[in-house]
Amino acid sequence: MASTLLIGANSTIAKALQKNSDREFLTFSRSDGTLNLEGELSELDAISNINGLVYFPGTINLKPFTMLKEDDFLNDFKVNVLGAAKVVKKVINKLKEADGASVVLISSVAANVGLPFHASIGASKSALEGMARSLAAEYTNARVCFNVVAPSLTQTNLSTNLLKTERLIEASKERNPMKEIGDPNKIAKTIDFLLDAHNNWMTGQVVSVDGGMNNLK
Numbered sequence: 691m692a693s694t695l696l697i698g699a700n701s702t703i704a705k706a707l708q709k710n711s712d713r714e715f716l717t718f719s720r721s722d723g724t725l726n727l728e729g730e731l732s733e734l735d736a737i738s739n740i741n742g743l744v745y746f747p748g749t750i751n752l753k754p755f756t757m758l759k760e761d762d763f764l765n766d767f768k769v770n771v772l773g774a775a776k777v778v779k780k781v782i783n784k785l786k787e788a789d790g791a792s793v794v795l796i797s798s799v800a801a802n803v804g805l806p807f808h809a810s811i812g813a814s815k816s817a818l819e820g821m822a823r824s825l826a827a828e829y830t831n832a833r834v835c836f837n838v839v840a841p842s843l844t845q846t847n848l849s850t851n852l853l854k855t856e857r858l859i860e861a862s863k864e865r866n867p868m869k870e871i872g873d874p875n876k877i878a879k880t881i882d883f884l885l886d887a888h889n890n891w892m893t894g895q896v897v898s899v900d901g902g903m904n905n906l907k
Contacts, residue, residue, distance in 0.1 A: 742885045
């Protein structure tokens with residue numbers, strides 16, 4: 691049975707996916723934005739028989755624009771975009787060997803909705819979405835699908851500081867059209883669906899799981 695490779699398997703959403711899916715997973719655990727790709731990528735050489743990949747490492751770096759330093763932009767881009775690119779490059783030939791494979795990347799509502807204090811993360815997630823579309827076009831004939839999940843604010847280990855008080859939680863709910871904070875289990879369900887993208891005629895798509903924030907006022 692082919693397996694799905696999870697990079698950043700200790701993330702809240704990754705744990706929800708593992709709990710609720712019947713798939714076989716291969717897990718690489720670091721998910722705090724310090725993924726040592728140069729050292730850990732070599733471990734991927736030993737894997738075989740995979741037909742899926744989900745890249746979870748990400749950042750939530752919210753600052754006023756004038757306080758963002760060049761290193762903030764570079765680090766967000768390195769974790770969100772270059773990290774994903776390096777992992778995909780490492781395993782793409784193994785995914786091509788499967789009879790249909792799916793890659794799912796994790797973006798953010800901030801890639802398409804202008805949100806204050808999101809200049810750096812919005813830039814990096816927009817780049818991630820652009821890369822996913824390009825890869826979807828490049829690997830269509832190889833039957834490797836690339837899709838993106840773009841959540842709004844979700845209750846995860848990365849968002850702890852944004853939801854640390856009841857006041858912050860209520861304010862975040864009020865900004866959402868459905869008046870909810872994202873549920874990791876609901877995000878995981880969408881990822882699980884997209885891991886069957888090669889059977890569901892889907893590639894190059896960005897799927898918003900955001901309570902309507904991307905399209906509704």
